[in-house]
Amino acid sequence: MKTNFPVKAFAKLETPFYYYDVELLKKTLDTVRNEAAKHTGFHVHYAVKANFNPRLLDIIAATGLGADCVSGGEVAAALKAGVPASKIVFAGVGKTDKEIASSLDAGIFCFNVESVPEIEAINSLAAERGVVAQVAIRVNPNIGAHTHANITTGLAENKFGINYEQLDDVIDTIESKSNVKLTGLHFHIGSQILVMDDFIALCGRVNELQTMLNEKRGIVLPHINVGGGLGIRYDAPDKFNIPDFELYFATYAKHLKLYPGQQVHFELGRSIVAQCGSLITRATYIKKGTCKQFIIVDAGMNDLVRPALYSAYHRIENLSSCRADEVYDVVGPVCESSDVFCKDRKIPATLRGDIMAIRSAGAYGEAMAFGYNCRPIPQSILSSDIE
Numbered sequence: 001m002k003t004n005f006p007v008k009a010f011a012k013l014e015t016p017f018y019y020y021d022v023e024l025l026k027k028t029l030d031t032v033r034n035e036a037a038k039h040t041g042f043h044v045h046y047a048v049k050a051n052f053n054p055r056l057l058d059i060i061a062a063t064g065l066g067a068d069c070v071s072g073g074e075v076a077a078a079l080k081a082g083v084p085a086s087k088i089v090f091a092g093v094g095k096t097d098k099e100i101a102s103s104l105d106a107g108i109f110c111f112n113v114e115s116v117p118e119i120e121a122i123n124s125l126a127a128e129r130g131v132v133a134q135v136a137i138r139v140n141p142n143i144g145a146h147t148h149a150n151i152t153t154g155l156a157e158n159k160f161g162i163n164y165e166q167l168d169d170v171i172d173t174i175e176s177k178s179n180v181k182l183t184g185l186h187f188h189i190g191s192q193i194l195v196m197d198d199f200i201a202l203c204g205r206v207n208e209l210q211t212m213l214n215e216k217r218g219i220v221l222p223h224i225n226v227g228g229g230l231g232i233r234y235d236a237p238d239k240f241n242i243p244d245f246e247l248y249f250a251t252y253a254k255h256l257k258l259y260p261g262q263q264v265h266f267e268l269g270r271s272i273v274a275q276c277g278s279l280i281t282r283a284t285y286i287k288k289g290t291c292k293q294f295i296i297v298d299a300g301m302n303d304l305v306r307p308a309l310y311s312a313y314h315r316i317e318n319l320s321s322c323r324a325d326e327v328y329d330v331v332g333p334v335c336e337s338s339d340v341f342c343k344d345r346k347i348p349a350t351l352r353g354d355i356m357a358i359r360s361a362g363a364y365g366e367a368m369a370f371g372y373n374c375r376p377i378p379q380s381i382l383s384s385d386i387e
């Protein structure tokens, strides 16, 4: 049983809902900011797609982080939360004219470009407005991060980024146009990465590429964006409630070879918001099958899709019970066999009505919720709402 949740207050609330520990979020943000500040030229952009809950975005924006966006909607959300346009970057393979136009009008810092036709579209929309858009090339470094296949993004076979062989042509294209200016290189190799070796491998690629660009074309770009991807400990959300940002930034500081004055940008999503969030749900029924027993909860895959989508592990705690453990599958009510949060898990003996917490759900949880089966999108409650 967990004591650090306001279980008495939860008992009065309708479930399911996302619960966010604001104090932990703020501590995490302070750690990120302080650890990044130990290294000159390091800047952190929060990856909005991990969680775009407006109240969390307000807190994140207030700490001075920039924003990494992957849609026009995210750019608008970041601006609304008070992130200055000069700290907003916009990535994604499919930026539409409308999204590019509104971002140009807002005056965002940089477009991370992923193809030649996209560069052409940005150039003509910028020309119409008489402005010069700053662009960074998203390079595909062909590195397979040690993580789930659906969340690696840096392999040649992925849709993301521009491959090495095409880089020269892409730079030529940018240089031939008067309304785009190349100001950086961008990389992002995947998500939920816990071994620093993957980031060290990325540094190696960045260094190679910088040397090549410098020697072949005399180019030194003002900023290098190494993306995000730092993972969190889903297995131990209390012990490792704040990721090791010190090691993460120190790894880059040690392995990246920078030219004088170069800035390094990071785009962290999951590592900032995952541990502060839990999906709170109630046991609707305990069902005994022939060889299994199920806890059927009132949250489903539509509220938190990661287990169904990536076979992701989340700790599940019964906040109402300190009874002896039994073995259960925890499942939702949605009419899909994949609506399963965990299988054969030891959980204290659970009764109908018990309140449960699905932990480490602050990233890619609420943000990915959907309305299948006419189920409402879950509400969110901040710890600061309760008392």
Ligand SMILES: *Cc1c(COP(=O)(O)O)cnc(C)c1O
Binding pocket: 047, 049, 050, 068, 070, 091, 188, 190, 191, 192, 227, 228, 229, 230, 267, 268, 269, 270, 271
């Ligand atoms: C998703 C994404 C991120 C954030 O990834 P995390 O694993 O949540 O840190 C950063 N940059 C880009 C381009 C992304 O698409």
